Amino acid sequence: DGGITQSPKYLFRKEGQNVTLSCEQNLNHDAMYWYRQDPGQGLRLIYYSQIVNDFQKGDIAEGYSVSREKKESFPLTVTSAQKNPTAFYLCASSSSDRGGFSNQPQHFGDGTRLSIL
């Protein structure tokens, strides 16, 4: 079955440590996204990529980094510069049509819950 796989499901970070969250999709989608979700809040965009080897900052990119070396993969690194990393992280992907990406829904993974030790 096609879909998005995020791993691990739970992750713990120590002080001063960088951690990397994995996101893989087999939907052949061009675009991939990372969101952060805090309790009782909507989703906030961290980074997104619409093509391999290219990505753009979202609304809350500080303290995070990404890469897009393959179409299927869009890992997110939470660096030690992110002082409040505890959150639920969601990865998504979408295809495009003649109108671009705006008409196409995003497909989400099941998320990674990151906590500080």
Next chain:
Amino acid sequence: GNSVTQMEGPVTLSEEAFLTINCTYTATGYPSLFWYVQYPGEGLQLLLKATKADDKGSNKGFEATYRKETTSFHLEKGSVQVSDSAVYFCALSPREGGKLIFGQGTELSVKP
């Protein structure tokens, strides 16, 4: 700028009650509109969408109509079930860029 405002939750209903979750938006141009649902501990699933004015999206008994004149996309269901208990997110995608902008979510709890 672009933004989405949803009615605050939690919303608690009895089984078979009528559901409305209000969503209004601010956007330049003509965005696409979406409703997503999130069950506990999971990611978001697309519930329905509408890409132009007066379009009605529908799925699993849920409906929403894209109202340009009132900049609204209210979610409705005629008879809710316990299994509909979840958090519902309204979102818009501007014509340019394709990024999704989410409302804050509305938690729905349906009691038997």
